Amino acid sequence: MPELPEVETVRRGLLGLVIDKTVTAESHDTEKGFPNTPHDVQTFLVGATIRDVRRRAKVLMIDLSSGYSLVIHLKMTGQLVYVGETRFGAGHPSDSLVNALPDASTRVTLTFSDGTHLYFNDQRKFGWMRLLPTIEIPNIDFMQKVGPEPLSDEFTSKEFIQRIQRRKNTSIKAALLDQSVLAGVGNIYADESLWGAKIHPARRVYTLSKTELVLLYTELRAVMNLAIEKGGSSNHTYINAEGKKGSYMDFARAFRREGQPCPRCEATIEKLRVAGRGTHICPVCQVL
Numbered sequence: 001m002p003e004l005p006e007v008e009t010v011r012r013g014l015l016g017l018v019i020d021k022t023v024t025a026e027s028h029d030t031e032k033g034f035p036n037t038p039h040d041v042q043t044f045l046v047g048a049t050i051r052d053v054r055r056r057a058k059v060l061m062i063d064l065s066s067g068y069s070l071v072i073h074l075k076m077t078g079q080l081v082y083v084g085e086t087r088f089g090a091g092h093p094s095d096s097l098v099n100a101l102p103d104a105s106t107r108v109t110l111t112f113s114d115g116t117h118l119y120f121n122d123q124r125k126f127g128w129m130r131l132l133p134t135i136e137i138p139n140i141d142f143m144q145k146v147g148p149e150p151l152s153d154e155f156t157s158k159e160f161i162q163r164i165q166r167r168k169n170t171s172i173k174a175a176l177l178d179q180s181v182l183a184g185v186g187n188i189y190a191d192e193s194l195w196g197a198k199i200h201p202a203r204r205v206y207t208l209s210k211t212e213l214v215l216l217y218t219e220l221r222a223v224m225n226l227a228i229e230k231g232g233s234s235n236h237t238y239i240n241a242e243g244k245k246g247s248y249m250d251f252a253r254a255f256r257r258e259g260q261p262c263p264r265c266e267a268t269i270e271k272l273r274v275a276g277r278g279t280h281i282c283p284v285c286q287v288l
Helices: 004-018 038-045 134-139 141-145 157-167 172-177 187-196 210-229
Strands: 023-028 050-056 059-064 068-073 078-083 106-112 117-122 128-133 270-274 277-281
Touching: 004 050, 004 059, 004 078, 004 210, 023 038, 038 068, 038 128, 059 134, 068 078, 068 134, 128 134, 134 141, 157 172, 157 210, 172 187, 172 277, 187 210, 187 277
Parallel strands: none
Antiparallel strands: 023 106, 050 059, 059 068, 068 128, 078 117, 106 117, 270 277
């Protein structure tokens, strides 16, 4: 599943591609991925101009001139790909790793007045694109429950510690993955930040000192900022808004490096299971 850095990378890409474009047509395959009434689509989407692209946790919001927004959750395999006229011809972004679009995974197509398109692709069909009044978005259940943005300038180490310690009897990895504690942290960056802080993922929160938690806060923000800089961590489905892969995995220190030497002590990275997720650790640097 795309995590905060991947979704933020898509957001930044869309900002440079779709602002001020006007939607002239919409098509979709099923109502599951596009649960909106034909009336709302014709009234608030078709004919509207894109004003902004925002993110909250792993959710994207495309704000429209109609006072409505497209609220998009990519879930496990969702992609948002913008396609214009390129040297490959319409339907294929330059230097893209996706096939000509639309394809079998395309769930929603937005057509703009200049003939360009935005495609919402989703192989597993878990993602969705909902059209909602912009003013009501802060009141939907998810937005009420999700924790603070870990990369916000206002999010301090003090607040991080206070929120993590609410889960004092769980493993530190489970606390990091809890979206009500922090927004947007998933398996990749939990493993990477815990490796950076030399903390075993299975340690209970109450066993961690303030010094350790401050270091974890610093490492978490550092790895997520680096991931955004590198365009995210690509698996077999994640791509940015131009259909290109991110390169953070070239810089990963622990995640998916099982059997390889630890970059810090050269012990062999191991994979185990913590908080129900595959977890990568250095058995020497991260002692339980």
